[in-house]
Amino acid sequence: MPPARRSRTPSPSSSSGPADRPALHLTRFLPYRLSVLANTVSHTLAKLYEKRFGITIPEWRIIAVLGGGETMSAGEIAQRTAMDKVQVSRAISRMLESALILRESGDTDRRKALLTLTPKALAIYAEIVPMALTYEEEATDALSIDERAQLDTLLSKLQARADQLAARPAPVSAQAEPVEE
Amino acid sequence: MPPARRSRTPSPSSSSGPADRPALHLTRFLPYRLSVLANTVSHTLAKLYEKRFGITIPEWRIIAVLGGGETMSAGEIAQRTAMDKVQVSRAISRMLESALILRESGDTDRRKALLTLTPKALAIYAEIVPMALTYEEEATDALSIDERAQLDTLLSKLQARADQLAARPAPVSAQAEPVEE
DNA sequence: CCATTTTAGTTTCGTTTGAAACTGTTGCAA
DNA sequence: TTGCAACAGTTTCAAACGAAACTAAAATGG
Known part of the structure; x- marks a missing residue:
């Protein structure tokens, strides 16, 4: 049928x-x-990560941002992964259990816990990154160089605009009024 | 900062x-x-729909496909909305409770229930569609005509490829072996 | 025909989610 | 100081989810 x-x-x-x-x-x-x-x-991707490494997407994201070996707090992870603190907290406790992450409380501020990947997680990182990049490559292999650049631009513009619209307080007009007319 | x-x-x-x-x-x-x-x-959008009409995204999708006044079965709705049958089933039972949808079992095939929007839902449709299109317009108003066309093309290509990759059985190689070293 | 398989849709069950409440800690201000 | 607001992170609770089991009806085919 035609695209209507x-x-x-x-x-x-x-x-x-x-x-x-x-x-x-x-x-x-x-x-x-x-x-x-x-x-x-x-x-x-979730199925891929789960099958190969037994981790979820939130865990993968945490591994991704800590993969360079850095240490950071849960809040910082939340910012960098665009997850909320609850999601991060839960992912971290799973990772503590599976010995993927190390937590030590900071001495200057005992609220913040310093988080670092264990060697086990770093090994996963080394293996999962090529896998992720391969998927990305495959997903875009039908696109020309130009199109990839366009995609990059478009996603950035859309995200910026979507953020604006999300921040905007609900439109003044209709609010919970019954449907009339 | 530079795009790194x-x-x-x-x-x-x-x-x-x-x-x-x-x-x-x-x-x-x-x-x-x-x-x-x-x-x-x-x-x-979910917040918008919820605030104004008290409906969820799955319900909105159902309203969107039935909004022309057509009648169809739950399975057909599932196809058209890319939701799975469980999600559709649940959304429908919510909509039955809030009198947004009408269900009558077909006489030729009593497994299939014929679903139609009630006038109440059609009224929502009439009001929600401009709202949705306005959002879409705002989200893309920073894009040129060319860019909008590009976006359309890119999304179609990416979706087609993503579908292929999703259908492909998990890569033969590594499966659930523990990370060694 | 009757038995089996397939199809449509619902229910169940364990998990995940998100919002809000909560705990503990630090910073600030009277 | 001490009292209060802000902050970091966790827990709780109810809703939402997905996979798989289930029910009922139709199609198949021996």
């Missing part, structure tokens, strides 16, 4: 009629497409 | 040394970027 163009501005001339209602095709709707794509990709 | 280029192929000349290890910066890693972006967008 969306009718955002049906025609300035027409004054009414059912065709005037703006239509929405889910498969052309950006948030939907992003969600499905990100889901597909994450799910594939 | 990734060193995939550090230098063909060097034979060893710590700098040879492929590095990975999460913020440059496509799956991570997609996940964060999709999350930001979905979260913003």
Whole structure:
């Protein structure tokens, strides 16, 4: 079937009629497409990581940011991985159990715990990074050099805008009023 | 700060040394970027939908595909929304409770239930679609016409490839062996 | 026909999630 | 100082999730 163009501005001339209602095709709707794509990709990688290393995506992210051997606090990890502190806290306790991470409380500030990867986790890092990069390469191997650059630009612009829109307080207009008209 | 280029192929000349290890910066890693972006967008929309209409994203998706007034089965909805049947089933039972959907069992095949939106849901549809399109417009308003076309192309290509990679059975090589060393 | 398999959808169960409450620690200000 | 607000991180609780088991109905085929 043909891609069925969306009718955002049906025609300035027409004054009414059912065709005037703006239509929405889910498969052309950006948030939907992003969600499905990100889901597909994450799910594939999650299975890969789980099968090979027995770790989850949050754990992988932590390994990714600590993989250089640095030490940082849970809060810093949260920032760098775009996860919230609850998620980080839980991932860390799993990693403590599986001896992937080392925690020692800082002496200057006993609230902050200093976290470092164990050699076991560093070994995973060494092996998982090429695996992740290979996946990324495969996912984009149908794209030209130009397209990859475009993708980079577009994702950055969209993320910046999405952050703005997320920060904006809910639009003043309609709030929990019953649907009228 | 400069975009910090990734060193995939550090230098063909060097034979060893710590700098040879492929590095990975999460913020440059496509799956991570997609996940964060999709999350930001979905979260913003979810709050919007919840505040204004008291519905969740799965419910919104169902409304979106039935919004034209069509009738279809749960399975068909699942296909069109890329949700699995469990998710659809649960969303439908919520919608039955809140009188957003009507279910009548088909006479030719009593396994399939025919689902239709109630007028209440159609009213939501009429109001939510412009809202969704406005969000989409705002999210992309920093993009040129060309860039929007590029985005469309890129998302389609990436999704197609991601689907292939997801369908592929896990790579033959390493499976659940412990990391040694 | 009856038995078996397939299909549609629901339920169950264990896990994951996110928001909010909570604990302990530090910084600040009266 | 001590009292209070801010901060780092954990726990709790209820909702949401996914995989697998389950129920019911239709299709298949012997």
